[in-house]
Amino acid sequence: MSIVKRGFLAIAPALVMIGLLAAPVPGYAGTENAQERRDARDTRQDTRQQGRKEKVDCRQADQKSNSDCRQEFREDKRDGRQKARDIKY
Numbered sequence: 001m002s003i004v005k006r007g008f009l010a011i012a013p014a015l016v017m018i019g020l021l022a023a024p025v026p027g028y029a030g031t032e033n034a035q036e037r038r039d040a041r042d043t044r045q046d047t048r049q050q051g052r053k054e055k056v057d058c059r060q061a062d063q064k065s066n067s068d069c070r071q072e073f074r075e076d077k078r079d080g081r082q083k084a085r086d087i088k089y
Contacts, residue, residue, distance in 0.1 A: 036087060036088050037088060039087050039088075040084035040085070040087045040088040041084070043080060043083050043084045043087055044080050044081060044084045046080070047076060047077060047079065047080025047081075047083070047084075048077060048080065050076070051073045051076035051077055051080070052073070054072070054073070054076065055069050055070070055072070055073040058072065
């Protein structure tokens with residue numbers, strides 16, 4: 001066996017260990033960010049569904065014009081997006 005090959009075989013296990021120790025750090029950070037994105041997405045979706053229901057209820061009750069109900073729906077969606085940003089960032 002050549003000296004270069006012996007040197008590589010001596011260093012190879014150490015390189016593998018370094019790789020294994022460094023791998024979990026980015027994985028954990030990615031998992032945390034993914035959870036924040038999911039929470040933010042869930043918040044936005046819940047806000048949309050709730051807003052749709054309120055818009056239908058508003059129109060059925062004839063409390064306001066359709067444009068007033070639409071404007072409230074838009075404001076609710078804006079508030080939901082802001083809550084999602086607060087969660088995410």
